[in-house]
Amino acid sequence: MWLSLDAWARLVFAYRSSPRPLNRVHALLITAGFFLPRTLLPFPLPPQDRTVLIFNILIASSAREDGSGGAAAIRLFAQMLSQPARPNAHTFPALVKSLAPLPGRAGVAVHAQLVRRGLVGDNYISSAMVKLYARLGDVSATVKVFDENPCPDLATHNAILDSLCKNGEIAAGKRLFYALVAPDVVTWTTLIDGLLANGFPDEALRTFATMVACPNEATLVCALSACANCRAATAVLLGKQLHCHVLRRGASLSAFLGTALVDMYGKRGLLCSAREVFRRIPERRVCAWNAMIMALACNGEEAEAMVMFREITVAPNSVTLVAVLTACARGGMVAAGLTLFEAMDRDFGVVPRMEHCGCVVDMLGRAGRLDEAAEVIAAMPFPADASVWGALLGACRLHGNAAMAAVVAVPLLGLQSGHGGRYAALLGAYADEGMWASAARVKAEMERGIVKKTAGCSWLESHPGNAAAISITALESRPVTQQFCGALLTRRRVCEGKQQWTASRHCRGVEDSDKPPSSSSGSTRTIVMCKERE
Known part of the structure; x- marks a missing residue:
């Protein structure tokens, strides 16, 4: 079936927001020979603007799809280059967004097309390229793209700020932020979230206190997370003030804001407030359940955490099972924890990860079953990290097994050779058993390696x-x-x-x-x- 190009363009435009009908139109275009190279087209060359419109809509639709959307979008772009269709400023934003799952060379190739066509100064495209290189972890390329833009707007500044913060360049991000004349709420939120993600919750709270823009929900979530992780004793008071601010607005708690409040109250040991907030969340997503179960598990209410897990009304995810295993470890419920660990994949479709294995090792170690904990580490399908070995080392010291502590210390110190706490735990294990010669040897290694316990x-x-x-x-x-x-x-x-x-x-x-x-x-x-x- 062949239609005029105007009819094809109207059909594609009509279904631009409906993926399934658009896929059927895409199939008809393929069977009609629309994507053949220009030298093999069975009809005269169509007008360029109609062809560009069709390709732009198809690329944007492919970019929105999950899975292989990026690969499909890049294939459509390659077909577009073989047609009499010149990619324009509307082609690249969706295309660039779809390239994140693909290897870095795909982004470099598209970037070369941008430079060739003189589109590096477009703020939409520049912002998308900055985000792409940020997700790939290439900070130098991110800065280069930003510098190539002669007139970056505030959205592009926000993109480069987010890129710097997510890649650990927090000092450069702060310099960029304070150089802005009028940062908006997105800019403030990006900096606060970046400080929090890089381990500076106290500075994140100070930045929030100086914020001149009106905070939105994302800003409040970041500030509450900073209150939960801040060392200052007054942080909980600021968290309560933020909670009062939310109540004064009169709006119902969203799932994310409610989760942040539950997490803040739980980490501060205020379980009554955490329960009350959780009860008032109208739509309890899995993140809210996770925060409440973890709050109970970390504040001595392990049995209640297990009851809440059995009452959960949404499908649990990986974080949920970490919280439940933490409750089992702290509450001494070894049998229940091992049963859950063995049934994770079968009952919940969650493949055990490092965090789950670490919880099981900690649980067995607290119960004194050190040999079984070592067997769990040996049976892990991936190498144990420092947190897993550290849990077993702490259990060895707790139960006075200096011999196993010496064995565990070998891979642990290989992973964290400069961590003073690991040496201190091994030294303490020897000292508790009166093995002064071994303790002196560890002490000498610390002094020789200039390792200090903070x-x-x-x-x-x-x-x-x-x-x-x-x-x-x-x-x-x-x-x-x-x-x-x-x-x-x-x-x-x-x-x-x-x-x-x-x-x-x-x-x-x-x-x-x-x-x-x-x-x-x-x-x-x-x-x-x-x-x-x-």
């Missing part, structure tokens, strides 16, 4: 403005540590006895008097500070 410091608040505790772990021999602790301990009662300072000291392993000088280890000082109610 001093730990944590704050705990029982009531805001009433009581707090700081736990400081450091080496006794450090003068700064002695001066700091001495300054705290010399404080006396003030304000008519309403504020007092007390201290207690606990040493890990055996007493200092029993330790040889060569194995000098860290100690923990806990200073409890009680101050007057505001």
